[in-house]
Amino acid sequence: MDWFYAIVYGIVEGITEFLPISSTGHLILTGNLMGVPWTKEVKDAFEVVIQGGAILSVLVYYWRDFLKIRHVNTDPQQRTLWLGVLVACVPAVILGLLFGDAIKATLFRPSVVAWALIVGGILMWLIESRRVTPNVDAIEKIGVRRSLMIGALQCLALLWPGFSRSASSILGGMILGLDRATATKFSFYLGVPTLGGAALLNLIQERELIFGEIGLLNVLIGAGVSFVTAYLAIGWLLKFVSTNNFKPFAIYRVIVGVLILVLLATGVMTNGNLA
Structure with a gap:
């Protein structure tokens, strides 16, 4: 059944x-509801590694844009954009290195994730309800300083597991004046070094565990499925935000958070440490 779990996880x-x-x-819910027999260590490692498939989808979806990086020495806009992306990753890298293990040991629990979903959903609703007129309509106009601030706000997802890296970076960008489409696109770009680096590092560190317990084929299946579905999700989300706000996601987050709390209260899910 490992191949089936790999597909669903992907x-x-x-x-x-x-x-x-x-x-x-969602991965917490998936693992618990399916009763995946893998150990906690295997599940954690597998989940991080298959992020590589999702990251690859960003590179493929925006391949023309990413090729422009070769012009950073001659194009000031490209230089500012990519410098901003790199700078935005710094807060998460520093925070992860200094406090990552402590955060996992104390906060990586289903109840914490549930409340992060609920509170994040409420904040998303409030931000959309009090939306100011955006003044940045292209990622090339974000600037290094604003990029760094978005990167700092992205750390909320690390400090509070379940808040969502995408939510914190997108909402952070909107608070700082980016329109929805620009904030969403920058979140995609920011995910490449942030999540791609974590997936690669985890693959190197846990290669014996991952390939020994799950197998190379299942890893490729999970990453491949993740790539396809993420590619489709990117296109759908960009179309969605062009004509809609994030309030439907806010409602959905609250529903999922409450569902996790109900599963905990009824004993279907345990509140043990997930890291």
């Missing part, structure tokens, strides 16, 4: 990684 990861609804929360 679908969930690909759909939820770039939507502002927390891939962490």
Whole structure:
């Protein structure tokens, strides 16, 4: 059944990684509801590695844009954009190195994730309800300083598991004056070094565990399914935000958070540490 679990995990990861609804929360629900027999260590490692498929989908979806990086020495806009992307990753890298283990040991629990979903959904609703007129309509106009601030706000997802990296970076961008489409696109770009680096590092560190317990074929299946579904999710989300706000996601987050709390209260799900 490992191949089946790999497919389901890939679908969930690909759909939820770039939507502002927390891939962490959905993967927790998926693993618990399916009764995946893998150990906690194997599940954690597998979930991080298949993020690589989702990240690859961003590179493929925006391949023309990413090729422009070769013009950073001659194009000031490209230089500012990519410098901003790199700078935005710094807060998460520093925070992860200094406090990542402590955060996982104390906060990586279903109840914490549930409340992060609920509170994040409420904040999303409030931000959309009090929306100011955006003044940035292209990622090339974000600037290094604003990029750094978005990167700092992205750390909320690390400090509070389940809040969602996509939600924190998109909402952070909107608060700082980006329109929805620009904030969403920048969140995709920001995910490449942030999540791609984590997936690669995890693959190197846990290669014996991943390939020994799950197998190379199942890893490729999970990553491949994650790539396809994430690619489709990116296109859908960009079309959605062009004509809609994020309030439907806010409602959905609250529903999923409440569902996790109900599963905990009824004993269907345990509140043990997930890291």
